[in-house]
Amino acid sequence: MAVMIPFHVRNILVLAVSLLVAPAAAAQQPRGAFPFADPQAFFNGLFGEETPEERRRLESVKISFEEEKRFGNAAARQYIEHLKQQGAEVTDRGRDVEYLRRLVETVRPQMEKARKYRRLTIYVVDSPTTDARTFPGGTLFFFRGMLDFCENEAALVGVVGHELSHLDRGHLLLPLRRSKFAQTAFGGQGAFSPEEFFASAGTMMRMFTRPFRPEDEAEADLDGATWTYRAGYDPREMGKLFLAMHRRDAGKGPDFMPAFLRTHPFHMDRFRAIEDRYEHLNRAEPAENLYIGAANLRRRIPRSERVFPE
Numbered sequence: 001m002a003v004m005i006p007f008h009v010r011n012i013l014v015l016a017v018s019l020l021v022a023p024a025a026a027a028q029q030p031r032g033a034f035p036f037a038d039p040q041a042f043f044n045g046l047f048g049e050e051t052p053e054e055r056r057r058l059e060s061v062k063i064s065f066e067e068e069k070r071f072g073n074a075a076a077r078q079y080i081e082h083l084k085q086q087g088a089e090v091t092d093r094g095r096d097v098e099y100l101r102r103l104v105e106t107v108r109p110q111m112e113k114a115r116k117y118r119r120l121t122i123y124v125v126d127s128p129t130t131d132a133r134t135f136p137g138g139t140l141f142f143f144r145g146m147l148d149f150c151e152n153e154a155a156l157v158g159v160v161g162h163e164l165s166h167l168d169r170g171h172l173l174l175p176l177r178r179s180k181f182a183q184t185a186f187g188g189q190g191a192f193s194p195e196e197f198f199a200s201a202g203t204m205m206r207m208f209t210r211p212f213r214p215e216d217e218a219e220a221d222l223d224g225a226t227w228t229y230r231a232g233y234d235p236r237e238m239g240k241l242f243l244a245m246h247r248r249d250a251g252k253g254p255d256f257m258p259a260f261l262r263t264h265p266f267h268m269d270r271f272r273a274i275e276d277r278y279e280h281l282n283r284a285e286p287a288e289n290l291y292i293g294a295a296n297l298r299r300r301i302p303r304s305e306r307v308f309p310e
């Protein structure tokens, strides 16, 4: 039988064994015990750097919207549990959520897959962390710390655009593609079940706490900046946000960074890339009076509702 060997052979074998024994064994085992002594290290090994060939194969793994939603919703639920265990309240209603919903709607129509993602779920996490995160199927989390750290609506729209870009470009499907690929490569019987695949080790959520590829982050930044510009805001405010975070976090190790920034040892590159994109847009599609919206953010009144003089 000609089996294509995906990723690292050794780890795949470990995975195959774990698939056979994990569901029953894990139920009685404390978290992190057999078969994954260190689940994070395990997944780092399994889902490490791909070769271009592996990357091409991964891209060809088809994920239906149904699978995406099932997996994304399950991961988002685990994430909410995780946040609650950390003592952070999570809400899908209230003034901040409504405000963010309006901002999301100023960006969403610019997505290539705007129709597919017409229904999005928005949560606000009552935590001082400067973070934002999106799960497959369209569940978005914005941390209060991010809302506080943004100085104006333009910066926050940039963050919203960045998150929607991950969704639009399928960046979030990578863990799902990898797991489906690994499972089918081993001739898994029956329907692919991402929940079962990961439930045993409780690692689904962990996978989503892993950073994206740096190139995905760069792409999301550029989409975010472009959509912000085309929505009539000044995308340089998003660049300034990164610069401010960079200054705040200078000297801290990457583990102290929010996930939103963690893949970036090079925040300055990120800042400059946004400046460059702005220059490019300004030449190609000149726009006057790009909006900043400091009062809008402060008062949680979107520009679509009211324009303040600035």
Ligand SMILES: [Zn+2]
Pocket (backbone or CB within 6 Å): 162, 166, 212, 217, 220, 260
């Ligand atoms: Zn990102």
